[in-house]
Amino acid sequence: MLGPMWPLNIVVVGAGIFGVTAADVLARRGHRLTLLERGHVPDPRAASTDLGRIIRMDAGRDTTCASLADSCVTDWESSAAWLGEPVYHADGFLVLSRRGPTPGGFVQESIRTLERMGRAVRRLDRATLARSFPAWARADFADGYFNPRGGWVEAGAALAAWARRAVGAGVRLREESTVAGLWERGGAVRGVVLASGERLEADRVLITAGSETARLVPWTSSRLDSVGQPVFHLMPVDGTPFHSRAFPPWALDIGEAGWYGLPLNRHGVLKIAHHGAGVAMDPDDRRTVPASCVERLRSFLESHLPVLNGARIAAQRLCQTTETTDGDFLIDADPEHPGLVISTGGGGHGFKFAPQLGQIAADVIDGRPNPWRERFAWRRPAAGLGAARTPAPSAP
Numbered sequence: 411m412l413g414p415m416w417p418l419n420i421v422v423v424g425a426g427i428f429g430v431t432a433a434d435v436l437a438r439r440g441h442r443l444t445l446l447e448r449g450h451v452p453d454p455r456a457a458s459t460d461l462g463r464i465i466r467m468d469a470g471r472d473t474t475c476a477s478l479a480d481s482c483v484t485d486w487e488s489s490a491a492w493l494g495e496p497v498y499h500a501d502g503f504l505v506l507s508r509r510g511p512t513p514g515g516f517v518q519e520s521i522r523t524l525e526r527m528g529r530a531v532r533r534l535d536r537a538t539l540a541r542s543f544p545a546w547a548r549a550d551f552a553d554g555y556f557n558p559r560g561g562w563v564e565a566g567a568a569l570a571a572w573a574r575r576a577v578g579a580g581v582r583l584r585e586e587s588t589v590a591g592l593w594e595r596g597g598a599v600r601g602v603v604l605a606s607g608e609r610l611e612a613d614r615v616l617i618t619a620g621s622e623t624a625r626l627v628p629w630t631s632s633r634l635d636s637v638g639q640p641v642f643h644l645m646p647v648d649g650t651p652f653h654s655r656a657f658p659p660w661a662l663d664i665g666e667a668g669w670y671g672l673p674l675n676r677h678g679v680l681k682i683a684h685h686g687a688g689v690a691m692d693p694d695d696r697r698t699v700p701a702s703c704v705e706r707l708r709s710f711l712e713s714h715l716p717v718l719n720g721a722r723i724a725a726q727r728l729c730q731t732t733e734t735t736d737g738d739f740l741i742d743a744d745p746e747h748p749g750l751v752i753s754t755g756g757g758g759h760g761f762k763f764a765p766q767l768g769q770i771a772a773d774v775i776d777g778r779p780n781p782w783r784e785r786f787a788w789r790r791p792a793a794g795l796g797a798a799r800t801p802a803p804s805a806p
């Protein structure tokens with residue numbers, strides 16, 4: 411698909427983490443970049459905007475995912491230097507399960523994968539869990555471990571810092587610029603048309619519009635699915651038990667539909683969220699959390715984290731994930747629409763891969779080899795939308 415022209419004039423649609431990282435890499439390679447965002451970075455509707463995102467390399471038996479995440483953890487660890495903001499917190503990751511040790515289960519398989527990679531974890535039983543992480547003393551817990559390699563990133567702040575970095579590299583960021591559609595001519599995509607009617611020409615259009623991708627590129631709707639996942643920000647009465655050492659980022663039954671969360675941040679707020687089949691929502695829907703999800707949170711706290719029972723819910727929202735039908739990202743040129751490249755499908759776990767996401771999309775555009783490209787290449791959609799939804803799509 412790559413023509414002889416260089417540098418390319420590239421328009422990127424959507425300044426979430428997929429778009430910002432790609433624009434940054436491509437600008438550093440000398441291309442001319444315009445990054446269009448319907449709101450402001452970080453946009454509150456973006457999946458990339460939140461108090462925090464878990465950065466973990468624990469991925470069950472998925473060795474590709476584990477080693478991609480492993481290399482990203484290394485990048486996150488040095489991110490304060492190249493991002494210019496201390497947004498990453500290397501607090502480790504606590505994996506908890508209500509099931510006993512199960513061969514083939516997420517806990518066992520993650521440990522095996524990590525051992526093969528030479529990454530040691532600390533196995534936990536009830537007594538060691540209660541001693542090391544007392545907030546979990548009452549949890550209905552049967553198996554788990556602590557992985558010191560991992561942590562969490564202040565997602566909204568990281569996105570904003572990455573956008574500043576991209577602008578510093580020459581990206582022209584245009585906020586309040588909603589793309590209404592693609593501009594096609596002669597069987598190829600030649601640019602985009604804004605809601606204002608303005609037309610922007612481009613040699614390549616990269617769509618990184620998250621849950622809006624299927625609307626802008628309707629022929630991807632059979633392979634993409636978006637649902638809302640409830641997220642809560644809590645303010646405990648006493649924050650002492652929830653600082654990162656005693657209460658690191660955690661997930662309970664992450665391989666299935668489950669709960670996960672983050673430690674207290676510097677504003678005295680912690681995050682608890684549920685990742686499962688999700689709530690069906692249109693991208694235009696309000697992001698109000700249904701009362702049933704709040705009830706489910708209360709009953710989860712009651713049985714697993716009673717120390718949080720009196721905590722005030724400081725904020726709540728539905729955060730929209732965009733998932734492919736097989737759960738893998740889609741980062742490739744559209745074979746039937748020359749000029750068009752798509753990078754999406756982060757589901758509930760895309761943020762951690764930010765240090766590689768832009769690289770992969772840029773290598774697609776530049777036609778360069780990349781060890782991860784094949785996994786995320788254009789492919790036939792898996793049968794049946796929603797198949798990827800049950801019991802849980804790619805979790806945080």
Ligand SMILES: Cc1cc2nc3c(=O)[nH]c(=O)nc-3n(C[C@H](O)[C@H](O)[C@H](O)COP(=O)(O)OP(=O)(O)OC[C@H]3O[C@@H](n4cnc5c(N)ncnc54)[C@H](O)[C@@H]3O)c2cc1C
Binds near residue numbers: 626
């Ligand atoms: C509840 C929840 C929890 C998660 N937890 C984790 C986690 O712990 N760890 C992890 O690694 N990942 C996690 N993820 C996944 C991760 O956040 C996403 O995979 C990632 O942020 C998706 O980024 P994106 O750039 O594809 O989409 P988005 O962040 O949604 O960005 C798309 C951007 O495009 C813009 N846009 C849309 N349409 C247009 C248009 N027409 N014109 C111009 N701009 C447009 C939007 O405003 C938005 O800014 C979680 C996701 C959710 C929802």
